[in-house]
Amino acid sequence: ACTSNEPAAVSASSAAPQAASAGTDNDKPGEQVVIGFSAPAADHGWIAAISKNAQEAAKQYSDVTLKAVEPTNDINQQISAVESLIQAKVNALVILPNDGQQLNQVARQAMDAGIPVINVDRVFPDKLSYRTWIGGDNYGMGVAAGHFIGKTLKDKGVSNPVILEIQGIATLPLTQERSKGFADALQMYGFKVTAKQDAKFTVESGTQVAGNLLQAHKKIDAIWNHDDDQGIGVLAAIKEAGRDEFIMVGGAGSANAMRDIQADSGVLKATVTYPATMAASAIKLARLVAQGKGMSDLMENEVPQSITLASQTVSKDNVAKYLPSGFES
């Protein structure tokens, strides 16, 4: 909720569309456009924030009608949902697919039918399937977390540290990219991940997995948890076990995690962002594309083909700056 305001507080990550709201011509009402929107089921804080940001961004414009279809976690249904949007002849589509590869074909159909597709986050393998891609930098997120942990442990002079990783959903490509970035960054410090488990992005399975992991490792130096939402559960398990000998880094950047970091009362020392604001940006992009406008801060006449948002490390030092952009889990 706290994402679409205070553009200044948000750094380069979402600078492009935010800048647009600073009063350029682009915000003036143009021709009426209908934007179709399809995303996975909002059973999780980050995805919920995505949907909400999209809705709110659309509401800012009098010339935009948002047509959101049933969010679902079943690929078969998402295909049907997108098909129905194509049938409804929307002017542009914003799609956050459950899986980019699996939705590729239907996105391609949309493009073939002349509907520009703004691909959010999980990328379609076929460049002909989307007009513009905007998403987070999963690899970079892993790298950021790896650097923070690597540096902190190096500074402490720990050798052979026990580093744990709690992933989200293991079968998502984004999870695999995050893990790779994390491992690559740790490599630079000569460290590696001792054990990793996946926790399905839910609070409860965060508790379960962390509860068991804490038993498996009597002494831990650092934990990277991919997702702040499930992180609530992870922290609860840590508290229940009464452990505090390690540092923890979160992921995605929820407001809640940032408040914890600010308070500096527990093991959570930092979180690496994965901006949920990208959905709002995507709606704005879709509007521009549909209306044939470019991004006024850039020299180009058109909206770029791909926009990768940077992942930032939020720690005690800079948390005040990021807190407003954190999503409520």
Place this chain on the structure above:
Amino acid sequence: MRGIVKQFPGVRALNGVDLDVRAGEVHCLLGQNGAGKSTLIKILAGAHQPDEGTITFAGEEARLTGPTAAIRLGISTMYQELDLVDGLSVTENVFLGHEPATWGFSRRSEADRATSELLQRLGHGEIRPRTEVGRLSPAHKQIVSMARALSHSTRLIIMDEPSAALAHDEVDNLFRVIRDLTSQGVAVIYISHRLEEIREIGDRVTVLKDGRTVAVGLPAKETPTSQIVSLMTGRNVEYVFPPRSSAPPGEEILRVENLTLPGRFENVSFTVRAGEIVGLAGLVGSGRSEILETIYGARKGSGRVVLDGRAVRPGSTTRAVRMGMGLAPEERKAQALLLDHSVAQNITLASMSRYTRPRWLGWLDRRSELAEAERLSKALDIRPPDPLRAIRTLSGGNQQKAVLGRWLAEDRKLLLLDEPTRGVDVGARAELYALVRKLADDGIGVLLVSSEVPEVLGLADRVLVVREGRIVHEAPAEDLDEHRVLDLVMVSTGSASGADEANPLEGAFHD
């Protein structure tokens, strides 16, 4: 009960029935299969609601809105179909619905004690109150059902064919209990198809026919059998067994050698010839049903079974059927019927591949299947004569006929009949006897188990007496009479049992 009418979809099961029962009497309810006896007593038990008619109990008009209402009035019921819960213990079944309890906690030892007493009174102290009911034999279940009826303080007990699952000595026990009850002023409604029982225990008789009362309050002892039978059936039925064939029996069709099922029966050996009916007589629990089931492959025992010169693979009913056997099992509801399916489908269940073309595809020719089912249900006089009716809605006796019909659809070499006339009325019984005899005359071997000794003696050519899992006597039926069989059957249940048990393998085959 006055003018009771009960309409089931498609049938008017009761069409103005009157019944009056006096305190302290045994009132017998007679009628052919499907006459409406069970329906009538279910209304009295509160299990069905009548469409018309009034019920007066102890001088007041009673509204039996449910089983609870009837029980509260002092009417307790033993239903025709066993109505026990297999997963619960004997005690829990007996006291189901009226458990002795404090604050919701059952007083278990008290209930056990009361159950023990009831069972003792019924002459079955050997049934343990904590045994799971699912593990009891049908006869024992019937006893438990009886104990349950007695566990209420009642003024009227309804018994729907209580003796169907019982053998001779159990029936005596039952009668003792009934006399006991009536002497205390309790009224009993007794339903049975065994007319000799009616004579022995009954005071008055009401006869139902096609949902109507055709005779009320006839004196049970004096009315001649022929009159009762003709009231029931509307014609004169000779209650006799068909004459034995004069031709000598043919080839040996079944040979059983040293068949053993540990803990059940041991070293059973005998033969059955084509055209011969062999009867197995014995007490409840003597292992007759299990001998049949083992021969049929439904249980896996050791020993040899040879059918028509070919050894039968143990433990496969499929093979047994393919080789030409057929079994009409003891518990029709649990072991034979697909209750929700039509009569036709139940009849053709074992023979459906006969109506396929081509056979390998298993494509059913439903017309010829239905025609065959129609033919058989007519031949067996299954009522109502509608082969497409769900078999659940038929009366017990008619269901039994369909079970027999299943094995008539296809040529068999050997038929194993376990209590084939259980619950079948007098008229149909005579027809069944004739049918079985005709099958034998056509060259089929028949192995018959029945707890009614006269039936075994009357129908079979040769009788094997089974006691505690061993064949203790073998003789032509003509050489035996009821007393002799009962003696043979019972020796060990008295004091002589100790010696027998000490040496279990001794003593087969001589007398």
Place this chain on the structure above:
Amino acid sequence: MTDVDQSAPAGPRLKAVGARGRLGRLGEIRHLGLVAALVLLAIVGLVTRPENFATSSNLVSILALASTIGVITVGSTFVIIGGGIDLSVGALMALASVWATTLATQAYGPVVMIVCAVLVGTGAGLLNGFLIAYGRMVPFIATLAMMVAARGLAQRMSNQRTQLVQPDNSLIVDLSTTRVLGLPLLVYMFALVVLVGWLVLNRTTFGRRTYAVGGNPEAARLAGIDVRRHTLLLYALSGLCCGIAAVLIMARTTTGSSTHGDLYELDAIAAVIIGGTLLSGGKGTIIGSILGLLIFTVITNLFILNGLNTADQLVAKGAIIVAAVLLQRRSLKSPI
């Protein structure tokens, strides 16, 4: 299941049968309620989205969505009528799709891929059946174990990645994109599976035995039916359907993935049960199951068209299911 509801309505239905003298009618009458529910949903669709709902493209879209899970539902109907349950269907479909889309398999071309998917499904189904019929495991547990293991295996094989159908093998994708008389090929495949399933269940001894095995296994055994072998075959059949469904999902998504078919087991069972099949076996129809499935699919479609948010959708879905079933009850009780 608590049978409170089973015995009572038997009567009215039977009467109709007796009167009409056709056993086949039994099924159709029972489905009146389901058809009524579908009609009601269609009316809702027409009222809320007049411009979208009744378009041919929307109907095609509904059918295409229903086809994958529809094929699975046919198999589940057999298993449930036969007194069992198959929780592994979704996972088997995923495994078959992954196996058929490994690069090694794809090298042999689309026909081998299809054969591979079908074989994998059938093989796993046979294993289910073997554990249940001969290992005497409770179906719920055996297929639960299979569900877990098959997903794991699918994840291993695919290395937890989504596997694309290669351009050389686009024949498979054509199943979903090629249209004949306006309908994609996969809808025809679905229809074919339903037709064959109906014929087998209603017109062959195999189908008849399925009812017997589910209705009273002991009676079936004593009537000479080889209950174990039959049980084995039922699960193999269900596996076969999963294999076919895998082909359809590959066509629709152009991928094989270990995440395909998530929770399909619940959807399939729900469709079968809402279609009037008893969870305890011995009773049921294919047509009912398919109608049940269509109800769920149309509900989803309506939500998509009306753009409800997830939370409201779920609440509405729950309410609609209850309403549909109560409607069906009503139609059962009425004397027709």
Place this chain on the structure above:
Amino acid sequence: MTDVDQSAPAGPRLKAVGARGRLGRLGEIRHLGLVAALVLLAIVGLVTRPENFATSSNLVSILALASTIGVITVGSTFVIIGGGIDLSVGALMALASVWATTLATQAYGPVVMIVCAVLVGTGAGLLNGFLIAYGRMVPFIATLAMMVAARGLAQRMSNQRTQLVQPDNSLIVDLSTTRVLGLPLLVYMFALVVLVGWLVLNRTTFGRRTYAVGGNPEAARLAGIDVRRHTLLLYALSGLCCGIAAVLIMARTTTGSSTHGDLYELDAIAAVIIGGTLLSGGKGTIIGSILGLLIFTVITNLFILNGLNTADQLVAKGAIIVAAVLLQRRSLKSPI
């Protein structure tokens, strides 16, 4: 369910029972296989992770993990023995946890929160029971509808956010952090629920009637038991357990969330079935269910201790379930 396995072994067992003459023994014997499976798992744990597995903190952790779903399992055992099934348990727990953690509720303090969770669970359970007993809906469908609707409602109430237990109400969180004799309070709560459940099932008329209602509803009706009211109460009881479980999950995760209890229905049913309860009702034990649940929990614990990846975990889990059940079968067949 295909009953292939039910009748055959009855013979030999009977004798053993008869010999001992104690029905109570039966239960224990039936659980031997489960206990053996647990012991085997423990040995695997001791061999592979000698330094971690047998520590008291790990055992506490296993119990704490088992406690939430354990409470639900107790309720499910009742429902399944009573011939029903409850698919809504996970969703009801989620709904109760969300309702109890709204800011409005939290304002009244921890006691009201607990009462609220319990009431919400029981109320929804009553609705389930009402639909099934009086609306005559098939339990599978009624509770499926409830599952969908309750999740939707939970999402609406929470606005799809995770709701934190406020610091003022940390009393609730204390249930998980406060330890008495080394065990967190919630483990005692779990034990209490199991004990009460056992007593009710085995020692009260309500419990024994549950077997009758599930095993032979018609017989139960004829014996004068109000089968409908009893069914209603069974689902209310299950809902009550979900409410209690919601309190435990709030304590453990410090949150209420619409995502809590995802797929708990499957886990709970699996534990109940593996514990020897028949899906068709009329038979089963609480102890068996809890043992079944512990097997699942220990398996997960072992996997994480040994750092298996998800895919391997799933494959191994499937295999272990099959092995455990076959082991149990074996112990059933042996004459003892």
